[in-house]
Amino acid sequence: MKIKSQNLFTKNYLFILLINLFAYLGFYLLVPTLPAYAKQIGGSSLEASLVVSGFSITSLIFRFFAGDLCTIIGKKFLIALGLAILAFSTLFYMFMPIQGIIAFRFVQGMGWGISSTTIATVVSEIVPTERRGEGMGYYSLSMIISMSIAPVVAIMVMNVYKFDAIAIASISFVFISILSLLGLKISKSKITPSKKRKIKLSELIEKRAVFPSFLCLLLSITLCGIMSYIMLYGNEIKMNIIWIYFVGHVVAILITRPFVGKLFDKIGHAVVILPGAVSMIVGLVLLSFVHSVFLLIIASIFYGLGYGAVQPSLQTWAVNRSPSHRKGAANGTFLSSLDLGFTFGSIILSFVAEAKSYAFMYRFSALFMVLFLVIYGVYLIKNINQKVDTQFIEEAM
Numbered sequence: 001m002k003i004k005s006q007n008l009f010t011k012n013y014l015f016i017l018l019i020n021l022f023a024y025l026g027f028y029l030l031v032p033t034l035p036a037y038a039k040q041i042g043g044s045s046l047e048a049s050l051v052v053s054g055f056s057i058t059s060l061i062f063r064f065f066a067g068d069l070c071t072i073i074g075k076k077f078l079i080a081l082g083l084a085i086l087a088f089s090t091l092f093y094m095f096m097p098i099q100g101i102i103a104f105r106f107v108q109g110m111g112w113g114i115s116s117t118t119i120a121t122v123v124s125e126i127v128p129t130e131r132r133g134e135g136m137g138y139y140s141l142s143m144i145i146s147m148s149i150a151p152v153v154a155i156m157v158m159n160v161y162k163f164d165a166i167a168i169a170s171i172s173f174v175f176i177s178i179l180s181l182l183g184l185k186i187s188k189s190k191i192t193p194s195k196k197r198k199i200k201l202s203e204l205i206e207k208r209a210v211f212p213s214f215l216c217l218l219l220s221i222t223l224c225g226i227m228s229y230i231m232l233y234g235n236e237i238k239m240n241i242i243w244i245y246f247v248g249h250v251v252a253i254l255i256t257r258p259f260v261g262k263l264f265d266k267i268g269h270a271v272v273i274l275p276g277a278v279s280m281i282v283g284l285v286l287l288s289f290v291h292s293v294f295l296l297i298i299a300s301i302f303y304g305l306g307y308g309a310v311q312p313s314l315q316t317w318a319v320n321r322s323p324s325h326r327k328g329a330a331n332g333t334f335l336s337s338l339d340l341g342f343t344f345g346s347i348i349l350s351f352v353a354e355a356k357s358y359a360f361m362y363r364f365s366a367l368f369m370v371l372f373l374v375i376y377g378v379y380l381i382k383n384i385n386q387k388v389d390t391q392f393i394e395e396a397m
Contacts, residue, residue, distance in 0.1 A: 006128035008135050013126050015183040017142045020119050022180065023083060024146030026173035027112065029166050030090065031227045032151045034101070037163045039232075043098040045354045050102050052228050052346035058109030059116075060339035063332045064205065066117035075118050075186050080178055082115025087174040094164045113339070120331035122186065124319050132316055137260060140312035141253065147227070148250030148304070155231050155243040206329040209318035211379070213337035216314045218372040220341025222284060223307070225349045225365045228342075233358035237290060245287075248297040252304030260309050264316060270380055272313045277376070279306030281369045288362035 035048040043051075070078050089108035093101055120139070127135030157165050226245075234242025264272050283303025290296045315334050322330035345365075353361040 006131065008128060008131050008138075010126065011183070012185055013123075013135070015180060016119065016122050016126060017139060019079070019177050019180045019184065020123070020139065021142040021146055022173045022177035023086075023115065023119065024143050025150050026086065026090075026170040026177065027116075028146050028150035028227070029154045029170040029173070031154075032229075032231045033154045033158050033163060033166050034093070034105075035228050036158065036231045036235075037093075037166075038098055038101060040163070041098055045350050047098050047102065049346045049350035051105055052224065053343045054102050055105040055109040055112070056339040056343040056346070058106045059113035060109075060336045060343065062110045062113030063117045063336040063339065066114040066121075066332055069114065070118045070121055075122055076181055076184060078118045079115050079122075080181055082111040082113070082118070083174050083178050085111025086115065087171045087178075090167050090170050090174075094167050109339075113335075117332045117335050120315075120335060122184075124331060132320060136316040136319065137264070137312045140315060141308075144253045144308060144311070145250060148246045148253065151227065151230070152243040152246045155234075158231070159240060206318075206322050206326050206333045208321040208323075208326075209330040209333040212314045212318040212321070213334045215372055215376060216311065216318075216334060217337040217341045217344075218368045218375075219280070219307070219310060219314070220338045221345035221348070221368045222280065222365045223338075224342045224345030225284075225361060226287075226303070228346055229349065229353065229358060229361070232353075233362075236358045239290070239293075239296070241293065242296070244293060245296050245300040248300030249304035249307075252301040253308035256305055256308045260312065264313050269313050269317050272309050273376065274373075276306040276309030276313070277369055277373050279303070280310065281306075281366050281373075284362050284366040284369065288359045288366075290359075 031052075034051050038048040038051050039045075066078065086108055089104045089111065092104050096104065123136065123139045124132070127139075153169070154166055157169070230242055230245060234240065260272055279302050283299050283301070283306060286295060286299035286302060290299060315331075318334040319330050349361050349365060352364050356364075
């Protein structure tokens with residue numbers, strides 16, 4: 001008798017995708033514009049990089065605690081609290097000098113860390129186990145669509161209006177996300193006094209998720225270069241319509257997303273990650289030599305195809321390697337790698353761009369994906385050899 005697959009597109013799943021979509025839209029409106037705004041109001045290259053890295057540091061710290069906190073004080077409350085911090089911090093950017101913006105970016109990172117990690121935990125709990133690759137893929141798609149649409153809008157608006165318009169739009173999207181929480185039904189965790197425990201530092205990181213998370217760190221360094229500095233790159237090459245890059249980016253992702261998750265579930269991560277990583281390298285190198293809109297779109301398609309395949313696969317792999325009661329910690333560990341990548345990337349790449357150029361910076365960032373391929377390739381070879389050795393021993397016995 002054939003067992004029917006569990007339903008993926010439940011009301012809860014659709015609402016959490018909606019919440020995630022609007023939260024990331026609000027978040028990604030700020031990513032390409034804040035560093036440029038920091039320079040507009042007199043900030044140095046170092047201060048512009050601190051706008052990115054300061055946010056990532058506190059986001060990283062609070063992600064580690066979110067995995068356990070969401071089971072203690074409630075997931076919906078944590079999401080709402082984190083998003084509220086995100087919105088109110090953005091409000092203050094309109095009135096602050098560069099030093100104040102840097103300070104509030106640290107505060108904002110706290111809110112983003114707990115809200116985005118808790119959303120990821122809810123998704124991993126809602127999605128049926130046998131459809132996790134597909135389910136996490138659509139969750140990642142809501143992030144990637146936001147990542148592609150929001151910068152287009154942000155850069156276009158920034159070229160015409162002041163940063164205040166970006167801030168207001170960001171706050172509006174985040175509040176829509178908060179209101180959407182009303183449609184989400186989550187069963188509250190019942191924790192009796194005897195079961196209450198202190199959060200231990202050793203339990204905040206899920207060890208089984210560390211390897212795919214480290215690979216994601218390398219990937220996110222390249223993403224930081226695109227998301228945080230592409231507007232400044234557009235100024236360097238005198239291309240006001242640099243936002244077109246994100247159009248090709250989202251089209252490429254929409255093409256790959258419907259089948260990548262299913263391919264992961266049926267065959268595994270290698271067949272998705274290897275070609276995806278190569279595609280990202282090609283996209284970064286092409287981007288560094290952009291001299292026309294056509295080449296800009298081609299570069300964005302290559303990078304978008306690769307990123308749309310690799311990032312969701314790494315997250316699904318990290319979650320699948322972890323036991324069911326550690327999904328929150330696994331998501332926290334994985335998303336923390338994104339923050340670490342943005343922290344290192346914002347500082348390293350800004351210094352490279354300052355010393356050379358933003359074009360050279362993109363060629364330099366491609367080396368992190370080369371390192372990604374080397375480390376991942378060694379892992380695959382080692383894993384294959386271990387399987388062969390085990391099979392040989394079993395046959396000999």
